[in-house]
Amino acid sequence: MDRPPTTFSQQPMTDTETKITQAQSAALDLANLDEKTRNDALHAIADAIEAHSEEILEANAADVEEAEKLLEAGEYTQAFVDRLKLSESKLESIAEMVRSVAGQEDPLGKTLEARRLDEGLELYKLSVPIGVLGTVFESRPDALVQIAALSLKSGNAVILKGGSEAAESNRVLYEIICEAAQEVPEGWAQLIEAREDVATLLERDDAVDLLMPRGSSAFVEYVQDNTSIPVLGHTEGVCHVYVDADADLSMAEDVAFDAKVQYPAVCNAVETLLVHESVAEEFLPAMADRYREAGVELRGDERAREIAEMDAATDEDWTTEYGDLVLAVKVVDSLEAAIRHVNAHGSKHTESILTETAEHAEKFMRGVDAASVFHNASTRFADGYRFGLGAEVGISTGKTHARGPVGLDGLTTYKYHLEGDGQLVATYSGEGARPYLHEDFDGEWAPGRLSEE
Amino acid sequence: MDRPPTTFSQQPMTDTETKITQAQSAALDLANLDEKTRNDALHAIADAIEAHSEEILEANAADVEEAEKLLEAGEYTQAFVDRLKLSESKLESIAEMVRSVAGQEDPLGKTLEARRLDEGLELYKLSVPIGVLGTVFESRPDALVQIAALSLKSGNAVILKGGSEAAESNRVLYEIICEAAQEVPEGWAQLIEAREDVATLLERDDAVDLLMPRGSSAFVEYVQDNTSIPVLGHTEGVCHVYVDADADLSMAEDVAFDAKVQYPAVCNAVETLLVHESVAEEFLPAMADRYREAGVELRGDERAREIAEMDAATDEDWTTEYGDLVLAVKVVDSLEAAIRHVNAHGSKHTESILTETAEHAEKFMRGVDAASVFHNASTRFADGYRFGLGAEVGISTGKTHARGPVGLDGLTTYKYHLEGDGQLVATYSGEGARPYLHEDFDGEWAPGRLSEE
Numbered sequence: 031m032d033r034p035p036t037t038f039s040q041q042p043m044t045d046t047e048t049k050i051t052q053a054q055s056a057a058l059d060l061a062n063l064d065e066k067t068r069n070d071a072l073h074a075i076a077d078a079i080e081a082h083s084e085e086i087l088e089a090n091a092a093d094v095e096e097a098e099k100l101l102e103a104g105e106y107t108q109a110f111v112d113r114l115k116l117s118e119s120k121l122e123s124i125a126e127m128v129r130s131v132a133g134q135e136d137p138l139g140k141t142l143e144a145r146r147l148d149e150g151l152e153l154y155k156l157s158v159p160i161g162v163l164g165t166v167f168e169s170r171p172d173a174l175v176q177i178a179a180l181s182l183k184s185g186n187a188v189i190l191k192g193g194s195e196a197a198e199s200n201r202v203l204y205e206i207i208c209e210a211a212q213e214v215p216e217g218w219a220q221l222i223e224a225r226e227d228v229a230t231l232l233e234r235d236d237a238v239d240l241l242m243p244r245g246s247s248a249f250v251e252y253v254q255d256n257t258s259i260p261v262l263g264h265t266e267g268v269c270h271v272y273v274d275a276d277a278d279l280s281m282a283e284d285v286a287f288d289a290k291v292q293y294p295a296v297c298n299a300v301e302t303l304l305v306h307e308s309v310a311e312e313f314l315p316a317m318a319d320r321y322r323e324a325g326v327e328l329r330g331d332e333r334a335r336e337i338a339e340m341d342a343a344t345d346e347d348w349t350t351e352y353g354d355l356v357l358a359v360k361v362v363d364s365l366e367a368a369i370r371h372v373n374a375h376g377s378k379h380t381e382s383i384l385t386e387t388a389e390h391a392e393k394f395m396r397g398v399d400a401a402s403v404f405h406n407a408s409t410r411f412a413d414g415y416r417f418g419l420g421a422e423v424g425i426s427t428g429k430t431h432a433r434g435p436v437g438l439d440g441l442t443t444y445k446y447h448l449e450g451d452g453q454l455v456a457t458y459s460g461e462g463a464r465p466y467l468h469e470d471f472d473g474e475w476a477p478g479r480l481s482e483e
Numbered sequence: 484m485d486r487p488p489t490t491f492s493q494q495p496m497t498d499t500e501t502k503i504t505q506a507q508s509a510a511l512d513l514a515n516l517d518e519k520t521r522n523d524a525l526h527a528i529a530d531a532i533e534a535h536s537e538e539i540l541e542a543n544a545a546d547v548e549e550a551e552k553l554l555e556a557g558e559y560t561q562a563f564v565d566r567l568k569l570s571e572s573k574l575e576s577i578a579e580m581v582r583s584v585a586g587q588e589d590p591l592g593k594t595l596e597a598r599r600l601d602e603g604l605e606l607y608k609l610s611v612p613i614g615v616l617g618t619v620f621e622s623r624p625d626a627l628v629q630i631a632a633l634s635l636k637s638g639n640a641v642i643l644k645g646g647s648e649a650a651e652s653n654r655v656l657y658e659i660i661c662e663a664a665q666e667v668p669e670g671w672a673q674l675i676e677a678r679e680d681v682a683t684l685l686e687r688d689d690a691v692d693l694l695m696p697r698g699s700s701a702f703v704e705y706v707q708d709n710t711s712i713p714v715l716g717h718t719e720g721v722c723h724v725y726v727d728a729d730a731d732l733s734m735a736e737d738v739a740f741d742a743k744v745q746y747p748a749v750c751n752a753v754e755t756l757l758v759h760e761s762v763a764e765e766f767l768p769a770m771a772d773r774y775r776e777a778g779v780e781l782r783g784d785e786r787a788r789e790i791a792e793m794d795a796a797t798d799e800d801w802t803t804e805y806g807d808l809v810l811a812v813k814v815v816d817s818l819e820a821a822i823r824h825v826n827a828h829g830s831k832h833t834e835s836i837l838t839e840t841a842e843h844a845e846k847f848m849r850g851v852d853a854a855s856v857f858h859n860a861s862t863r864f865a866d867g868y869r870f871g872l873g874a875e876v877g878i879s880t881g882k883t884h885a886r887g888p889v890g891l892d893g894l895t896t897y898k899y900h901l902e903g904d905g906q907l908v909a910t911y912s913g914e915g916a917r918p919y920l921h922e923d924f925d926g927e928w929a930p931g932r933l934s935e936e
Contacts, residue, residue: 058826058850058852061849061852062849062850145870145871147864147869147870147871151860151864153870153871160882160883161852161882235707239882239883240882240883251711254688254711255711258704258707258708258714260713260881260882260883260884261711262883278905281904281905284905284907285905285906285907288907288908288909292907292908292909292912293908373511388929388930389930391902391930392930395900395930396514396515397511397515399511399514399614400898401898401899402898402899402901403898403899403900403901404900404901404903405900405901405902405903405930406902406903406904406905406906407604407901407902407903407905407906408906408907408908410907410908411600411604411901411903411906411908412899416600416908416911416919417598417600417606417899418598418600418606418919418921428713429613429614429692429693429713429896430613430692430693430713430715430883430884430896431713431883431884433896433897433898434897434898434899435899443882443883443886444886444887445853445854445855445856445886445887446854446855446856446865446870446887446888447848447856447857447858448855448856448857448858448860448864449844449857449858449859449860450857450858450859450860450864451734451859452731452734452737452738452859452860453738453859453860453861453864454737454738454741454745454861454863455741455745455746455861455863455864455869456741456745458869459745466869466871468871476841477841477842477844477845477848477858
């Protein structure tokens with residue numbers, strides 16, 4: 031008697047369309063898979079990765095061989111090829127990562143709120159999976175395993191689209207994962223491979239609930255501009271460190287150094303150093319020397335270049351994510367000018383003020399619009415693991431759903447469960463309406479048993 | 484020394500573009516306006532609406548006069564013209580609504596989490612406004628006041644685009660609101676009026692953080708398809724009531740009646756009634772009589788029509804939001820078939836099961852993918868006020884950010900504040916790395932004072 035789910039098109043489905051529809055169907059079952067089954071599957075995946083290491087490394091060698099040809103042709107960098115390469119020890123750490131995801135607290139089935147609307151009418155807000163995640167990610171083959179593990183832990187079906195450079199590695203890893211996760215509803219993870227498949231993915235707002243693109247800012251913006259599916263992503267990390275008039279300058283030097291040099295390739299590294307004019311002459315020369323010794327190229331505004339030797343910054347420098355040992359430097363008149371500069375040029379990622387004056391910290395932290403605002407700490411702390419969120423999904427520079435470092439909670443939504451015994455809205459409406467109670471209480475949802483019984 | 488914020492275009496800004504940029508700038512100040520100033524402004528707005536009632540009613544009369552011409556020409560319905568019409572008592576209830584928004588708990592500045600990453604390194608997750616809301620709403624002039632009030636309460640700047648039918652009323656209300664809210668950063672609310680302005684609004688992803696369209700499903704879908712800004716909206720309300728084999732049939736009759744008849748024009752009214760085959764013969768004839776007496780037109784599948792007299796349902800009926808006294812009726816083989824029907828045809832809004840068996844309720848509530856799932860209660864309870872969320876922003880059928888009835892919390896996001904005393908990531912990395920503590924604690928953020936001092 032029942033019709034199959036409506037599909038978005040009357041034409042025959044392509045292979046990719048079928049995969050997405052299968053994920054949509056699997057998501058409904060996966061949503062209610064108990065915690066033990068999900069965790070057991072994660073452990074089985076970790077074990078299978080270790081057991082099949084030879085097969086994985088063989089496929090990976092084929093990818094690396096192809097990549098090396100393109101390296102010779104000058105199309106790839108050595109760093110790119112290195113990131114692609116797997117090894118026995120790398121596989122062990124990938125397996126460990128999957129086990130650590132299994133060990134995380136369950137993000138599902140939490141009672142977020144419980145409220146008695148009236149005697150015998152109880153509302154529960156429960157955490158549930160989002161549904162189907164559409165992910166597009168970079169060439170590192172560990173990305174596929176990580177994304178699949180986080181999706182499974184959070185009860186979401188997932189469409190996986192990796193880079194073509196890692197095609198062989200991804201295919202083998204995907205097969206191993208699906209085979210190991212036997213108790214998980216079939217079709218929960220789907221691998222798509224061709225570039226055209228991405229366009230198909232972006233069109234499926236009937237089936238895909240959240241897109242998580244990883245890659246260049248340009249790619250994330252392309253995704254945002256070409257889909258009506260919500261996107262959880264991160265465009266740019268143009269982070270600032272502001273050295274206030276009342277900074278402890280020795281602390282400021284250490285923090286500004288750590289924020290740039292400790293790992294410059296990542297999004298939470300500082301890209302622009304702002305220095306209050308009253309401390310610039312004392313602070314900048316020594317700071318510039320220390321940066322220079324570490325190989326950091328400085329690009330300053332006029333006032334900074336009067337104080338220390340550096341190249342001239344152009345307008346473009348204030349909005350550039352270098353991801354490298356390059357730093358823009360600007361001297362500002364005031365705390366307010368620093369806040370204005372950050373709000374005009376920053377990417378709402380992470381901003382840090384160095385000051386010993388609480389009022390200055392407060393003004394900066396309240397005034398700056400960013401996911402993470404720090405006082406006397408390196409911008410590099412903006413990270414899911416360091417924040418104690420456990421496994422990190424990524425860092426979002428959007429302002430809705432999930433912001434900043436995103437943990438497993440960012441892969442959940444909620445569902446309202448209302449337990450009644452036949453209540454009608456008519457009873458609570460119009461003349462002589464029965465009033466609502468609206469009384470919060472501690473309690474867990476238990477179907478069919480109202481809490482006071 | 485400081486440059487003005489980068490704008491999205493090098494061409495001269497149009498009037499609408501300037502307004503949006505002004506809202507963006509006001510949002511930064513508005514974000515930190517204290518609770519008392521926001522509430523005082525809301526009370527001033529309520530008072531001003533009462534004080535200027537004559538002016539408002541005069542402007543409204545002009546709108547109504549225009550609308551009546553179009554009513555005569557057959558372009559508008561009487562109901563449409565009635566919704567547009569204000570009165571002295573309607574204005575009083577609008578003013579009361581604004582005061583009740585003022586009386587709501589402050590959604591801002593809540594400490595959602597506090598975690599000690601290490602001694603002297605404390606992370607706080609605080610609720611903050613989203614920034615700039617872009618709203619497009621229907622012709623009822625009270626919508627403008629309600630949206631402006633909710634935005635102000637939640638510290639968000641707002642772009643207001645009302646229907647052209649209410650242009651005069653909206654203009655006067657907007658001016659009264661701006662004049663009354665004198666302590667609020669200028670430019671926090673912006674009125675845009677032309678249809679072309681909507682296209683400009685949808686393009687401004689550099690300035691607008693969340694779009695909240697209200698209106699037809701087609702319009703909400705148009706917005707989703709033509710912007711990269713996140714959209715909080717609600718497409719359709721195709722809600723179901725399922726009468727299980729183990730339902731209390733007298734309760735089921737009352738609930739199914741309330742869900743359709745108590746107010747059929749709204750999104751949480753039921754559109755399809757599903758009945759288990761084992762109770763269909765006992766339940767449907769009386770139910771059909773009761774519906775017919777209330778003027779409900781029934782459209783059934785083959786099995787339903789064998790039991791009670793009704794028109795034949797077409798495929799389209801299973802996915803139609805009638806918003807009227809029309810109801811589709813289907814007899815299903817099993818609980819599982821009911822769940823499958825809802826997941827294939829529903830709009831993820833609100834679904835209700837009538838049953839005395841807890842296991843059946845659990846299976847249905849877990850298995851159905853919808854924002855609200857009810858057991859033995861009318862779908863009409865899916866509403867922000869009834870749920871105890873206070874002021875309602877709307878109902879979202881999306882799965883991310885905010886789902887179901889959305890209160891003021893749905894207009895907030897969060898910001899991470901990290902308080903340190905000079906910590907470097909280098910200390911916590913590599914060989915001999917200092918471990919993290921990651922210890923949750925109860926505490927409020929206080930800038931510059933670490934909690935253990």
